[in-house]
Amino acid sequence: MSAPSSTLHAISSVAPGVASPSTPSTATAVDHTALDSGRMARLRAAIVEAGCDAGLFYDPTNIRYATGTSNMQVYSLHNACRYVFVPAVGPVVLFEFKGCEHLSVGHPMVDEVRTAVSWYHFIAGTRVGEFAKLWAEEISALLGPDARDLAVDRCDPIGASALGEHGIRLHDGQQAANRARMIKTPDELDLIRTAIDGCEQGVAHMRASMQPGMTEQELWAQLHAANIAAGGEWLETRLLTSGQRTNPWYQECSDKTIDAGDLVAFDTDLIGIGGYSVDISRTWIAGAATPTSDQQRLHAAASEQLEHNLQLFHPGASFAEISQRGHIPAADIHSVTNAAVAHGIGLCNEYPLILNRDHFDGGGYDGEVEAGMVLCVEALAAPPGGTESVKLEEQILVTDTGIERLSTCSLELD
Incomplete structure (x- = not known):
C-alpha cells in the first residue's frame, strides 16, 4: 500500500513564604474529540505512506497520539504492558494493562479494549516464548490473511521472530509515527x-x-x-x-x-x-x-x-x-x-x-x-x-x- 506524501500533509513542596503555583490563567477549553481525531487521521495517513496495512505502537507517547488515552506513562516506557493496533482502515484495538481496561472503554478513538498479552521477562519469566506466541497469533488475526505489512515502533527479537512465523513483514513504526507527529x-x-x-x-x-x-x-x-x-x-x-x-x-x-x-x-x-x-x-x-x-x-x-x-x-x-x-x-x-x-x-x-x-x-x-x-x-x-x-x-x-x-x-x- 502506498500514497503520496501530500496525503499526510493535507490532514492537517513550596518554599517558605512563596505562594503556591496557580492553574494557568490562559488555559483554553480543548475539543479533545477534534484533537484526537486529527491526530489519528495523520497517523493513519503515515501508516499508508509507509506502505503498511496497520501499525502496532508500544511507545506511550505514540499510544497517546493515536488514541488520546494514557495510563502509567513512565512505567510503560520500560515495561511493554500497553499497546495499540491501528489499521490503515478499520477498528482500532487498544490492549490495556490487565485490570485497567475500564480506563479506555468508550473513548471515541478506541473501538475495542482488550487485555494486553505481556511477555516481557518480569511478567512472563520462563514462559516468555509461550506468551509471545499467543501475542503474535492475536496480532496476526487482527491483520487478517491478506495483510502482512506491519509498522511497529518497538519489538524485541522474540516478538519479531514470533510475528515472522506468521509471515508478517515488519516496518519502522517509529518513523511512521514521527512523520505523523512532525x-x-x-x-x-x-x-x-x-x-x-x-x-x-x-x-x-x-x-x-x-x-x-x-x-x-x-x-x-x-x-x-x-x-x-x-x-x-x-x-x-x-x-x-x-x-x-x-x-x-x-x-x-x-x-x-x-x-x-x-x-x-x-x-x-x-x-x-x-x-x-x-x-x-x-x-x-x-x-x-x-x-x-x-x-x-x-x-x-x-x-x-x-x-x-x-x-x-x-x-x-x-x-x-x-x-x-x-x-x-x-x-x-x-x-x-x-x-x-x-x-x-x-x-x-x-x-x-x-x-x-x-x-x-x-x-x-x-x-x-x-x-x-x-x-x-x-x-x-x-x-x-x-x-x-x-x-x-x-x-x-x-x-x-x-x-x-x-x-x-x-x-x-x-
Whole structure:
C-alpha cells in the first residue's frame, strides 16, 4: 500500500513564604474529540505512506497520539504492558494493562479494549516464548490473511521472530509515527500553548522561590510541584545546576547549595498539561548579586547564538543549510556538549534533530523545515575547562512566513 506524501500533509513542596503555583490563567477549553481525531487521521495517513496495512505502537507517547488515552506513562516506557493496533482502515484495538481496561472503554478513538498479552521477562519469566506466541497469533488475526505489512515502533527479537512465523513483514513504526507527529494540528497548537503557559508559570514560581542557601534539588522541586498542580505530568530530566556545576553542561541537580552570585542554569524538559512537552532553558543569577563581567559575556554570547539561529527557520530551509549557517560561540566559550541547533517537540522531544556544523558530518541528517513544525532552538556558552556556563532555549512554531516564539518568559540573567 502506498500514497503520496501530500496525503499526510493535507490532514492537517513550596518554599517558605512563596505562594503556591496557580492553574494557568490562559488555559483554553480543548475539543479533545477534534484533537484526537486529527491526530489519528495523520497517523493513519503515515501508516499508508509507509506502505503498511496497520501499525502496532508500544511507545506511550505514540499510544497517546493515536488514541488520546494514557495510563502509567513512565512505567510503560520500560515495561511493554500497553499497546495499540491501528489499521490503515478499520477498528482500532487498544490492549490495556490487565485490570485497567475500564480506563479506555468508550473513548471515541478506541473501538475495542482488550487485555494486553505481556511477555516481557518480569511478567512472563520462563514462559516468555509461550506468551509471545499467543501475542503474535492475536496480532496476526487482527491483520487478517491478506495483510502482512506491519509498522511497529518497538519489538524485541522474540516478538519479531514470533510475528515472522506468521509471515508478517515488519516496518519502522517509529518513523511512521514521527512523520505523523512532525506537523501539529490546530488543536494540538492550542494545547501546546496552554502547556507552555503552565510551564512558564511554574518557571516564574521557581524563580520567586530561588534564594541562596537552598539546594539545587530544593529549587528543582518547585518546578515539579508547579507542573503537577497545573495538571502536568512529569519531568524527563533533572537538568538544573548552579555555580561550577553548570560547566560542563548535562549534569543533573544535586544537593549542592546555591550561593549568592552563582549562575543557575536549567532545562525544563517537562511533560506538561495535556501530555505536551515544554522544553525551554534559562540561566539566572542567584540572590541580589550583580553579574560579573565573565557572566555577562557568557550570557551575551548565548543570546547572540540563540537570536541568530532563530532567524534561520522558515519553510523550505534544509537541515544542512541551517547547520552550516548556524552561529556558534567563539572557540574559547564553545562547548561540544551542545550538539544541537534545534529539535522537534510535541508529546516529547521529536523528529527532527538538527545538529551544529561541528557535529553534522558525524551524526547529522538532512531534511526540510515545514510550516506547522514546533521546534526548540538551543544555545550554550561554556568555556572548555571553565567554571560556569549559560544555557538558553526557546520553543517556536514554524509558520508560512517564518516563526512564532511560543515561549515568552524573560531570557535575562536578573
